[in-house]
Amino acid sequence: MSAPAVPMQAHPPTSTGLDHRKVAIWAFIGSECMLFVSLISTYLIYKGRSVTGPFPHEWWCSSTKAMGFCAGESATHVVNSMRPILNIPVTSASTFVLLMSSLTMVLALAAVENRGKPGYAGRLLGNAGFWILATAILGATFLGFQAYEFTSFVHEGLTIRKNLFGSSFFTLTGFHGAHVSAGVLWLMTLYFIDKKRGLGPKDSLLVDICALYWHFVDVVWIAIFTLVYLIK
């Protein structure tokens, strides 16, 4: 008995008419929304409740254990002054990098979907590997900024155990950084697949799912940047 002919299709028909993998990634993103909102809520609830510095936006005198700059009292006090810990110029640059990575990600998806078509074939716009690698490099750059930020915070006396601000800040941004790291690994996997056999229109769903995850990581950072870094 011969098996019935199965039409060449990316995925068998489903009751919704939608590919389960795409439904799954959207459900996953929905659940991740709730995870990150819980972390952001924790940060906001603890905001301003730390009894010891350093603080995100305010000077703190470690000598008198009081908020504010300790200049004008003694040389020791000046030395013990702790400046506001958040470095807005550095974080703004990393935010820009992550926003640009979203642009390169959509270009990667467009390149995969339109591979070999007129206007794409033989052009940079149609080079999926280039755009995927560019996205991964931008993601890694963002992680570099975050590593620099975390290191400088520790040098300035802010650790995860120092105060409520440190605990909630490192937990929130650390979780986000872990998601970015996972995204970079995912992108590198796609890059090597592209190098090995070339990603084409039949693989567009694979890239689309990765792109959705990557953009989600970007939108989470958009919220964190405003709520944690800019709002005093």
Add this chain to the structure above:
Amino acid sequence: MAHDHHSGGHADTVEGHAMGEVHEHPTWRQYKWVALILTLITVVEVWAYYVPRFVASPAFVPVLLVMSAAKFAIVVAFYMHLKYDHKLFRALFVGPLIIAGGTLTALMFLFHKFVK
């Protein structure tokens, strides 16, 4: 939304794509404009942070929140293609987002974060 001028758009690349969600994506030019708008909003946000008079005003927080929400919505609508995708995907994203937003608001009231 217009097809990409470089190609026949997305509709004819269904072969490996999810079923029942044939839709068109923004063009390369639109992606470029979206990136520019996102960058501009970010620049305005950071600039606002460095204007002491504005920071001290009651409009500071609401304006920043609106700008952030606009960036969020633009990325979700255009880069994540939710504007063009199936409504089930929209429900899967917006539903949890509403629950999360409601929880956040409730927690802020519970911990007196809206009280001066």
